[in-house]
């Protein structure tokens with residue numbers, strides 16, 4: 642089965658296929674560490690194996706690739722022209738599974754947040770802090786001075802931009 646994908650799509654797909662330790666996930670973890678959070682990774686006993694788990698706050702974060710997880714209205718959520726029907730069905734399955742896992746987690750009393758890959762690429766610190774604010778883990782007004790600092794922003798960006806631009 643050969644799909645015509647652009648180079649960029651391919652690298653997005655590959656980063657997802659490699660699964661654990663994708664760049665966006667590493668970036669989120671780096672930022673969370675800087676903020677002093679402690680968390681666990683890929684807890685297999687929870688529905689959907691959430692990427693990041695905060696047991697203390699009963700909160701999970703999913704770092705979702707826009708392509709596989711079909712980020713709504715996102716330019717990265719393209720559909721291959723070849724075997725179109727197959728992919729549409731496959732994507733529908735993924736969406737359904739995500740929905741079910743998240744519903745199950747919530748039923749179990751977990752707070753669930755999704756961080757989208759394109760948001761991380763655009764502004765990782767903002768993407769992470771928004772998710773934490775929505776989850777109620779941090780206060781919108783509570784300053785995290787070192788996160789706001791240009792130093793961290795640029796250090797995180799530098800480190801990951803280099804790798805990402807190579808992928809394209």
Ligand SMILES: [Zn+2]
Nearest residue numbers: 707712715759
């Ligand atoms: Zn997206």
